[in-house]
Each structure stands twice: as structure tokens, then as C-alpha cells.
Amino acid sequence: MPGSASPQTNPGGTCPFSGAQMPDADLPMMADSFDPFDGPYQLDPAEALRWSRDQLPVFYAPKLGYWVVSRYDDIKAVFRDNILFSPKNVLEKITPATPDAMEILKSYDYAMNRTMVNEDEPAHMERRRALMDHFIPANLEQHQDMIRRLTREKIDAFIDSGRVDLVDAMLYEVPLLVALHFLGVPEDEIATLRTFSVAHSVNTWGKPSDEKQIAVAHDVGRFWQYAGQVIEKMRQQPDGTGWMHHTIRMNQEIPEVVTDSYVHSMMMAIIVAAHETTSLASTNMFKTLLTNRQAWDDICADPSLIPNAVEECLRYAGSIVAWRRQTTAPTTLNGIDLPEGAKLLIVQASGNQDDRHFEDAATFDIYRDNAVDHLTFGYGAHQCMGKNIGRMEMRIFLEEMTRRLPHLRLAEQEFTYLPNTSFRGPDHLWVEWNPAQNPERITPALREADRDFPVGAPARRDIARKVRVRDLHHETDGIIRLTLEDPQNRPLPRWSAGAHIEICVGDYDRKYSLCGTPGDDAFQIAILREDAGRGGSCYIHDTVQAGQTLKMRGPHNLFRMDETAPHYTLIAGGIGITPILAMADRLKHLGKPYALHYAGRALRSMALLDRLRADHGAALTLHPSDQGQRMDLPALVATVPDGGQIYACGPADLLTTLETLTADHPAGTFHFEHFSAGSSGLDPDKELPFEVELADSGLLVQVPRDGTMLDAILAAGIDVGSDCREGLCGSCEVTVLEGDIDHRDVVLTRAERQENRRVMSCCSRAKNGGRLKLAL
Structure with missing residues (x-):
């Protein structure tokens, strides 16, 4: 479901513990005074470095004589490269001996x-x-x-x-x-x-x-x-x-x-x-x-x-x-x-x-x-x-x-x-x-009466919380909107624009983008009935009722919005309006300039129109095909200002066209989210076994014709995140050092596939049974 994304930023730094807004001029002072043996860091290290994560994620601390690294991606990048970032000082006395x-x-x-x-x-x-x-x-x-x-x-x-x-x-x-x-x-x-x-x-x-x-x-x-x-x-x-x-x-x-x-x-x-x-x-x-x-x-x-x-x-x-x-x-x-x-x-x-x-x-x-x-x-x-x-x-x-x-x-x-x-x-x-x-x-x-668990990291598919359907509303003939709440009236987790949840009901687990307003005490999702689909949406339409208790995973955001761009073009096709609406809400809250384009086969089949018109009317352009108002994608792309970004969710042909039209634009211009993974499934009768060398771990892993690369890596004791297991979410991405890949995901862009540097380990394989070398 989620495709490529950019990191979200928080433009406002706050003082540790007081919560007061900090001007940029105070950041060097905070860095110069940082002392890991002082009260705030010893009391709560994560909170003590919130200001750093928000505005100065790498800084020099003269009292310690070290550069401090506070953001997730930067820390992981340092761990990943143990040649450039040597571990030689791990056991060095941080306070010199007398x-x-x-x-x-x-x-x-x-x-x-x-x-x-x-x-x-x-x-x-x-x-x-x-x-x-x-x-x-x-x-x-x-x-x-x-x-x-x-x-x-x-x-x-x-x-x-x-x-x-x-x-x-x-x-x-x-x-x-x-x-x-x-x-x-x-x-x-x-x-x-x-x-x-x-x-x-x-x-x-x-x-x-x-x-x-x-x-x-x-x-x-x-x-x-x-x-x-x-x-x-x-x-x-x-x-x-x-x-x-x-x-x-x-x-x-x-x-x-x-x-x-x-x-x-x-x-x-x-x-x-x-x-x-x-x-x-x-x-x-x-x-x-x-x-x-x-x-x-x-x-x-x-x-x-x-x-x-x-x-x-x-x-x-x-x-x-x-x-x-x-x-x-x-x-x-x-x-x-x-x-x-x-x-x-x-x-x-x-x-x-x-x-x-x-x-x-x-x-x-x-x-x-x-x-x-x-x-x-x-x-x-x-x-x-x-x-x-x-x-x-x-x-x-x-x-x-x-x-x-x-x-x-x-x-x-x-x-x-x-x-x-x-x-x-x-x-x-x-x-x-x-x-x-x-x-x-x-x-x-x-x-x-003990209970043992399999050795290793837990699988995401085993994690679910209970939610109750507070309200079920028919948006159109084929779309229902569910409002979900905690059965014990606890607050549900906060989430950011572009986030999705996974609904577990009957024998189906299906992902849906959140389309309510972040900060609400309930979640909202809109579900299109797909009679030609795999059955999940039809089951929800036919069986779910107000007051019913369901299971839910998430929220999780793999379609995260970069909030630092000067302008945003938001494009939705059909039910793809759900994450795009949340992004529009966020941009309006931030006071950022944006244009919102929403296409559908017919005006009567387009969901959430009342709220879109009420909250985003000045930025909204509707493109119902039955009224001859088809979206002119080349014109939309041509009008994106310098530094502007495009966020799109919708059918595969819409996203493929946008990918082609933005091929010559700067990296990071186009961001997308797919509805489904397409045909990424494993067919053992047609597959070939292959080998995977894990460069960082010094292991050689065999991937059988009836198994996935992800499962083989996990069996070797190496942790790799995973969620959808069908090439849709991007959470099992691994860096490729050598080898040709048979890409079967819908996460990577065409250019990223051609670079051959990233692979979704849950579904993709080595071409022709070859050998891959991964940065794991």
C-alpha cells in the first residue's frame, strides 16, 4: 500500500522539559552546554535530546569531546557502515583514567x-x-x-x-x-x-x-x-x-x-x-x-x-x-x-x-x-x-x-x-x-501454566488491538466510511498524514489509509467495495455493523510527507483520496500552499466530497470523467513550481503516468502510494532457488524455491522488519551490494529499480537463480 516517502520534519524546536519554543539562535548554546552526565540526559535521554532531533540532529558537544547523533536514520546509517564509522572507541574510557x-x-x-x-x-x-x-x-x-x-x-x-x-x-x-x-x-x-x-x-x-x-x-x-x-x-x-x-x-x-x-x-x-x-x-x-x-x-x-x-x-x-x-x-x-x-x-x-x-x-x-x-x-x-x-x-x-x-x-x-x-x-x-x-x-x-514463544523478533501480523465501530456511514453506493474507537474509551494513538491501519476481520487482513483529522479521538477509514477483488472489502461491506468489535494493527506511516517543501500538488484517483485528504488537512493546518486534484469515474461515486468542499474548496479541483473533466496530468506536472512536490494515490496507471512525467524532475519530487501489490505472490513451480550473502553478518543464506528471502534471513537470526509480506509497504527493504534482482514490489520507482540498489525481501528474488549480496 504505501510507496516511497520523504522524512517528516518538525520545524519548531522546544526546550527540553519546559516545552517552551526555542529560537534557532539558542541551538548552538544548547549544543555547547550539553553534558550527558547532567540531570536532563540522566533523567530522560530521549526527551533531553528532543530539541536536537527537531533542529540540530548532529552537533558537537565540547564538554564531552564527541559529536552527538540523535535521529533514527542517522544512527542507523552510522551502524550500517562499520568501516567509515569504526567501533574502535566503544570500550574506550569516556572519562580518562588518572x-x-x-x-x-x-x-x-x-x-x-x-x-x-x-x-x-x-x-x-x-x-x-x-x-x-x-x-x-x-x-x-x-x-x-x-x-x-x-x-x-x-x-x-x-x-x-x-x-x-x-x-x-x-x-x-x-x-x-x-x-x-x-x-x-x-x-x-x-x-x-x-x-x-x-x-x-x-x-x-x-x-x-x-x-x-x-x-x-x-x-x-x-x-x-x-x-x-x-x-x-x-x-x-x-x-x-x-x-x-x-x-x-x-x-x-x-x-x-x-x-x-x-x-x-x-x-x-x-x-x-x-x-x-x-x-x-x-x-x-x-x-x-x-x-x-x-x-x-x-x-x-x-x-x-x-x-x-x-x-x-x-x-x-x-x-x-x-x-x-x-x-x-x-x-x-x-x-x-x-x-x-x-x-x-x-x-x-x-x-x-x-x-x-x-x-x-x-x-x-x-x-x-x-x-x-x-x-x-x-x-x-x-x-x-x-x-x-x-x-x-x-x-x-x-x-x-x-x-x-x-x-x-x-x-x-x-x-x-x-x-x-x-x-x-x-x-x-x-x-x-x-x-x-x-x-x-x-x-x-x-x-x-506457562506459555513459550518462538525465538526471535515477533511478526507484525501477530500484533493487533481491539477497536469498536462507532459509526458506519454510506459515502456513496460503493463506499462506506467507518469511525473506529477504543472499546474502553481509551485514546487511540496519534498519527500523521499518510498513515494507514490494517483491519483484521473474518479471515481477512486489509490496509486502509486514515482519512480523519490527526488528533481526533477516533479513526476514520473509507472502504471501496471491490467485487473483483480478493474478498476483503466485500466481507467488510456485507458483515460489519456499528457497535461491532474488530481487530486493528497500526497506525503506521510509510507514505510520510516532507513538510519543508515550498508547494504541494496533491493528486487522488478514486478511493486514493483517503491519504491525500489527510495530507491536505495537515498542509492547511501548517499554512502551506497546496493544490488538490481529485479524479473519479463519476461525481456520484466520489467519496468525502462534502468535507473536501467545506475544508479545501479554494484548493480543490474535481475531475469527474462522466462530466468530461478528465485530469490533464502533463499540465499538472508542468505547473509544479521549483522545489514543489507531488503526492499521489490511486490506480496503477495514474501512478505510472506520473512517474514517467516526473522522470526528469529532481529526486524527491514524486511520492506515491499504491492500492494493491498486484501479482507479487510466490509460485514454487516456477521459482528457482538462490543464495544470499549477508555482507555485514558474514553469512551465506539459501533461499529455496518455495520460500522467501525474508524468511530465510530471519531463520538465520538476522532481524528484518516486515509488514504486508506482499511487496506493498516497503518495511522489509534491504540494501543490495551486488546481484541482479527480479523486482516484484510496487514500492520502488522505475529509476530505483534500474539502480538495482534496493530490494523488498518479502517478495523479490534473484534473477535466474543468481546470487545476491545484501548489506545485512
Whole structure:
């Protein structure tokens, strides 16, 4: 349904926390004063950088000595190119060590070297390929029973107490035990390991005082020695299980790839990485859900919401706030020139709340259909290898707690956090409940009634919220307009012009653009009855009634409007008026100049005419064919002023003609949205198998004749967003590095197909069974 789009911008910057409008002149001052160890960033990193996302998405922070990157697309671009944006400074102390601290570290023979998180190519990918097998989804399934057993034992210990600190009681120790089990490390000295882990975080990402650096240096030195002792013990167990045993064996088999220094450094780094991030993310998850009580109650009533709720928690309040990169050559990022050696703080927490990618991004919404696009795990070659075991733990924690303690609530408390640039989660999380209301006191079998979920990211098709049909209005003989509301009178998510939702009714899932006014308390969609279609519209026309409850996915916007153009030409054909009307509403609100052209076979069949005439009469031109007023597309295109943009939605022939007419115009002039995907389906009898090389991951994936490229990539443990799975929405787009593509989508323009640099992985294939190389 949605086609190519431009990023939306918010021209008005606001001061963090006060909400006051900021003049452009204040932006350099905000950049100069930015301090990640100061109150606003430590309190809420995403909100503290809202001003930056809106008006200065890449800026230099002299107090830190880093360039700060705050927008989603820019952060993803940095992650994508690990050659130009090297990870070499990821584990560099952000606060330089004092001479005394350096001497203390030397006394412990501390020699932390590169690990997988901060090494460059080709060493990184060689090691990653050699050590990746344990992290593939199919090999992680075996850990679910162990995670659930540990979780259940911890809950058993406190379920009748009525009050507990979830961090001390479960959310620190269980992730640590899971990490040690996964690594094959002995499960001893947990308290010592906790001290070591905190010291490592403060040493690398914190701002300890000179006096504190002394204590931290001793703890880090002892941690280094402890890691070396554990390795020596493990070397005496050649048949040991777990990832570190596998790493030690690889050290013996391919010492030039998995070196001695690498084994020691990785042991120390991964003990922290494998549990600290999951512990903090799980604590954030419970705090967020119990603060947003309706979401918690919805999960208690419907556990199938858990996988996406976890992703939304990772997006909204992930444990990894920011990461670092360093340029290896001069470059430009979002129009800002960066010198060679520039150090970047890329703030994922800010990108995760960027309205240019996530609708109503500042709102927590467990039904968000693209929550899995979050950047908390990073992206590209260095994406977190342990992401799926972390997801598994968080899902089991949430499933067990919502089933056994649905009446859980936050206790009154003040939350404290370990000050640092990159990791975030409360030190403690006190919760309380009435043990007399524990459901298993009445139904003991509830303790065992677990529910597991497939390993990996949730599929968008599994995410849906309930809505009620408030009103059904017949616009014309063949078009009905539905007004949808929340059954419990909750506010529906905010949305932007061009957004769509997906209605799930009967056996049909169908996408429809929103045509009401953004900000209304209800959604409006108009549905054309298509007797020659696939049956969904006819089913809705014949069966849906006012008062009926339906399921809905979204809203999601893949037809986003660039609000910075000097003029807009809006063109709609037939039912394509729905997203175009929302765009006209938005442009009128902004005071932007626009012309609106609406074509249809007959005036009586054209929907929403009353509102169009009332709200947009001065800009509106109708083109009903039955009155001989056909649209002159060449003339419309010829009158587009310099810098003007065209947005169109309608039948394929309309869009094809406009694409041809705008071929010589500047890139970004023409934007479109299709009604349907056409014939993009898979026909196994006619398909050829092919290979896909994932350049960033170092994997070679086989795509069978009866399977899609998207499914093969997901099975390899690589996250790729997806929605429609029929080449209509563009959410599964991947960058192509090499190979010829058999394009089967309706997202890319003719010129984009000829460039052969982008592919929709859900439907398109390699030409003639060839091989593709993708930037994944």
C-alpha cells in the first residue's frame, strides 16, 4: 500500500522539559552546554535530546569531546557502515583514567584488548563467523526450560511476601545465572561478579571522581585476574559445554583468528554484556508496564501480546542508551562535515523516539506495529549477538509475573540510576501486592501454566488491538466510511498524514489509509467495495455493523510527507483520496500552499466530497470523467513550481503516468502510494532457488524455491522488519551490494529499480537463480 516517502520534519524546536519554543539562535548554546552526565540526559535521554532531533540532529558537544547523533536514520546509517564509522572507541574510557588509576591497573597486569564489540574488519567478521553458532535461534530453544525454572524458583521465594525489590529478588541474579550457564562459567561468587560488573561499567562509560577511580581500578584489576583464572579452569575441561568452552576450543583450532588475548578480554567483557543489559532492560520493562497500567492489564488478559510488549519496552525504555563510533575518514552526516577521527556518541534512546520513524514516538504503545525496528540492539555487523536470548528471558519474566501476580503494582519509591552515558536502568524496583489475591491460591495449576514463544523478533501480523465501530456511514453506493474507537474509551494513538491501519476481520487482513483529522479521538477509514477483488472489502461491506468489535494493527506511516517543501500538488484517483485528504488537512493546518486534484469515474461515486468542499474548496479541483473533466496530468506536472512536490494515490496507471512525467524532475519530487501489490505472490513451480550473502553478518543464506528471502534471513537470526509480506509497504527493504534482482514490489520507482540498489525481501528474488549480496 504505501510507496516511497520523504522524512517528516518538525520545524519548531522546544526546550527540553519546559516545552517552551526555542529560537534557532539558542541551538548552538544548547549544543555547547550539553553534558550527558547532567540531570536532563540522566533523567530522560530521549526527551533531553528532543530539541536536537527537531533542529540540530548532529552537533558537537565540547564538554564531552564527541559529536552527538540523535535521529533514527542517522544512527542507523552510522551502524550500517562499520568501516567509515569504526567501533574502535566503544570500550574506550569516556572519562580518562588518572595516573594513579593507571598504575593500579598495571599492577594487576590489566591488558584488556579488542573484543567483538570494538574491533575492526576483517578481524571482527572472522571471529564472529567462528563463534556465532550458539546464538542462532534454532540453538537457543534449549535454554527456555532453564530460564523458566530459574525464574519460577525466584518467584516461589517471594510470592507470599507481598513486597519485594525485583532487582535483588530476581532481575539481577537470574540474567547472571543464565549468562554463566550459556557461557559455561561456574556459578559461584555472584556477589563478587556484581561488584566487578558495576566497576567495569563505571570505568568505561561513567564519570568517577579521582578518588572513586582508585577503587574502580582495583575492582577492574581484580575482575581481569578473575577472568583469567576462570579461563584456566575451563581449559582443564576440554569437553565442557557453553559458548566460552567453544571459544577456547576455537582458540586451539584457529589461534590466528581466536587469539589468547581475545579469549581473556572476551571473557571479561561478555560476563558483563551477557547479563547487565538484560537485567537493566527487564527492570525498565516492569517499571514501564506498571506505570502504564492499561498495558499491564492487557497483557494479563492476553499473553500473546508479550513478544511485542517486550519490543516496545526495548524501544521506549531500553537498557542501552547510547553507543560510540569514530570516523576513519572525513565524511558528512546529515549535512554536517565530520573530520577524520571524530568521536560520535550515537544515542539510540533518542532515535527510538524519533517521530520520523515511529508514529507518536513519545507514547508507550504495546500494539505498535514497528516496535521491532528499535535500535537498542544496534544494527548491522555489530548488532548484539545475544539479542534473542535477552528477548527470551524478558518474555519469560513477563509471562510468569503477569500470570502469577496480575495484581502487582509499583510501590512508592525514588528511583536511582548509575550515572553513565550508555546504560540505563533503576538500581532497585520495589513492587507490592496482596498475597491473599494470588490467583494460584485458588487455582494451584496456574503455577505450571506457562506459555513459550518462538525465538526471535515477533511478526507484525501477530500484533493487533481491539477497536469498536462507532459509526458506519454510506459515502456513496460503493463506499462506506467507518469511525473506529477504543472499546474502553481509551485514546487511540496519534498519527500523521499518510498513515494507514490494517483491519483484521473474518479471515481477512486489509490496509486502509486514515482519512480523519490527526488528533481526533477516533479513526476514520473509507472502504471501496471491490467485487473483483480478493474478498476483503466485500466481507467488510456485507458483515460489519456499528457497535461491532474488530481487530486493528497500526497506525503506521510509510507514505510520510516532507513538510519543508515550498508547494504541494496533491493528486487522488478514486478511493486514493483517503491519504491525500489527510495530507491536505495537515498542509492547511501548517499554512502551506497546496493544490488538490481529485479524479473519479463519476461525481456520484466520489467519496468525502462534502468535507473536501467545506475544508479545501479554494484548493480543490474535481475531475469527474462522466462530466468530461478528465485530469490533464502533463499540465499538472508542468505547473509544479521549483522545489514543489507531488503526492499521489490511486490506480496503477495514474501512478505510472506520473512517474514517467516526473522522470526528469529532481529526486524527491514524486511520492506515491499504491492500492494493491498486484501479482507479487510466490509460485514454487516456477521459482528457482538462490543464495544470499549477508555482507555485514558474514553469512551465506539459501533461499529455496518455495520460500522467501525474508524468511530465510530471519531463520538465520538476522532481524528484518516486515509488514504486508506482499511487496506493498516497503518495511522489509534491504540494501543490495551486488546481484541482479527480479523486482516484484510496487514500492520502488522505475529509476530505483534500474539502480538495482534496493530490494523488498518479502517478495523479490534473484534473477535466474543468481546470487545476491545484501548489506545485512
